[in-house]
Amino acid sequence: MKDTLLVLGCILALFSFLPLIKSPLWWIRVLDFPRLHVAILLTAVLIFYVSKYDVTSLSEISMIVLWAAAILNEIRYIIHFTPLVKVEALKTEKAVPENALTVVISNVRMVNRKYQKFLDVxxxxxxxxxIMNEPDEKxxxxxxxKLEKRYPYSIKKPLSNTYGMMLWSRFKLHDSEVRYLVEDGIPSFYTLVELPSGHKFSFFTVHPQPPRLLKNTETREAELLLVAKxxxxxxxxxxxxxxMNDVAWSKTTKLFKQISGHIDPRVGRGFYNTYNAYIPLFRYPLDHVFYDPVFRLVGLKRLPKFGSDHFPISITLNYEPQNQHEQEHPKADQEDKQEANELIQEGLEKGEERNSEKKQENTKE
Structure with missing residues (x-):
C-alpha cells in the first residue's frame, strides 16, 4: 500500500508540473484539463499517507512538500473560477436592459441524432x-x-468532419465570412451584428482542433490567437x-484574453462545465464566450443536455459602452504579443503541413 501511494502521488505531482512546460505536445497540453481532479486526488493521497505512516526521513518530508507544492500549483489555476476571487465580468445594474442579447453555444455532436430534443432545449x-458546432448536412x-422561421439571418457551413458550424441570428448580420484561418476543413465565422438599437459589434465563432492522440495543439493556439488579434x-x-477545445484556466486562454482584451464571465462565478455531459466526474469548461468590456453581464447558465457530449451554454449581455471603464480587463505587454506572434507562426506552419498532407491523401484517392 505504501509503495502504491508513493507511486500514485509522484505521478499526480508530475501531472501537475508537466503543463508548466511551454510545449504544444498533446500529452502535455491535455494535462491542462484535469487540474481540479489532480488536486483532489493528490490531496487525498497526501492525507491518507500522512495519517497512516510516520513521515520522519528527509526524503519523505521532501516528498510531502513536493506533493503540497503540486496541489497549490493546481489550485492557483482553478481558484479563479470559484467565488473566492473577485468577479471579472460585472453584472448590469439596469432593471430593464434595453440593448440586451442572448447567445447560446451548442456543440451538437455530429453523430448525435436527437434533433428534436436539441430544438426543444x-x-x-x-x-x-x-451557434451550432459539429453539424453535418443531416x-x-x-x-x-424550424430555425429559419425564427432566425432570418444565418451563416452555414455544415461538414461531415465534425468541424461544421452554423450561426442563426434574429439580428441583422453584415459582412459575414466563412474563414479558414489555419487548417483547410476547419472553418471559423466572422460577422458584424446589428442590434435593434442600431449599435453594431463584431462577432467571431471558433472551433479549433483539441489535443488528442498524436495531434499536438499548434493549430489550436494559432487559431485562437489570430482571432484574439x-x-x-x-x-x-x-x-x-x-x-474552443481548451479549458478556461489554460495558458493559451489567458494569452487569448490578454491579446484580445476580453473578459470571462466565469471568473469569480464558477466552472460552468460543458463537457463531458456523459461523465459527471470528468467535466471541463470547453465552450466559451469572451467579450469586450462595453458589454455587461445579465445572466449566464448551462442548459439541459439533449444527447450531445456537450451541454449548451447560454449568456445574456447588455450593450453599455458608457460603463466600459468600470470593468477591469486583461492587457497584453510586449512579451505577450511576442509570444502570441511566435505561437501563431508555429501554428500556421503546422497548418500548412497538415493541409499539404490532406491534399496528398486526396490525390492518392
Whole structure:
C-alpha cells in the first residue's frame, strides 16, 4: 500500500508540473484539463499517507512538500473560477436592459441524432443568436425548417468532419465570412451584428482542433490567437464564442484574453462545465464566450443536455459602452504579443503541413 501511494502521488505531482512546460505536445497540453481532479486526488493521497505512516526521513518530508507544492500549483489555476476571487465580468445594474442579447453555444455532436430534443432545449431558451458546432448536412436538414422561421439571418457551413458550424441570428448580420484561418476543413465565422438599437459589434465563432492522440495543439493556439488579434483590431466592440477545445484556466486562454482584451464571465462565478455531459466526474469548461468590456453581464447558465457530449451554454449581455471603464480587463505587454506572434507562426506552419498532407491523401484517392 505504501509503495502504491508513493507511486500514485509522484505521478499526480508530475501531472501537475508537466503543463508548466511551454510545449504544444498533446500529452502535455491535455494535462491542462484535469487540474481540479489532480488536486483532489493528490490531496487525498497526501492525507491518507500522512495519517497512516510516520513521515520522519528527509526524503519523505521532501516528498510531502513536493506533493503540497503540486496541489497549490493546481489550485492557483482553478481558484479563479470559484467565488473566492473577485468577479471579472460585472453584472448590469439596469432593471430593464434595453440593448440586451442572448447567445447560446451548442456543440451538437455530429453523430448525435436527437434533433428534436436539441430544438426543444434551444427554442425554450429562445436566444437571439445560436451557434451550432459539429453539424453535418443531416443536422442542417433537420433543424432548418424550424430555425429559419425564427432566425432570418444565418451563416452555414455544415461538414461531415465534425468541424461544421452554423450561426442563426434574429439580428441583422453584415459582412459575414466563412474563414479558414489555419487548417483547410476547419472553418471559423466572422460577422458584424446589428442590434435593434442600431449599435453594431463584431462577432467571431471558433472551433479549433483539441489535443488528442498524436495531434499536438499548434493549430489550436494559432487559431485562437489570430482571432484574439482580429477582435482587438476590430473598429467595433467584439464577442468571441464557440467550442474552443481548451479549458478556461489554460495558458493559451489567458494569452487569448490578454491579446484580445476580453473578459470571462466565469471568473469569480464558477466552472460552468460543458463537457463531458456523459461523465459527471470528468467535466471541463470547453465552450466559451469572451467579450469586450462595453458589454455587461445579465445572466449566464448551462442548459439541459439533449444527447450531445456537450451541454449548451447560454449568456445574456447588455450593450453599455458608457460603463466600459468600470470593468477591469486583461492587457497584453510586449512579451505577450511576442509570444502570441511566435505561437501563431508555429501554428500556421503546422497548418500548412497538415493541409499539404490532406491534399496528398486526396490525390492518392
Amino acid at each position: 434551444v427554442l425554450a431558451e429562445d436566444p437571439d443568436i445560436l 443536422w442542417h436538414e433537420q433543424v432548418r425548417p 482580429m477582435a482587438k483590431a476590430s473598429p467595433y466592440p467584439s464577442i468571441v464564442a464557440g467550442d
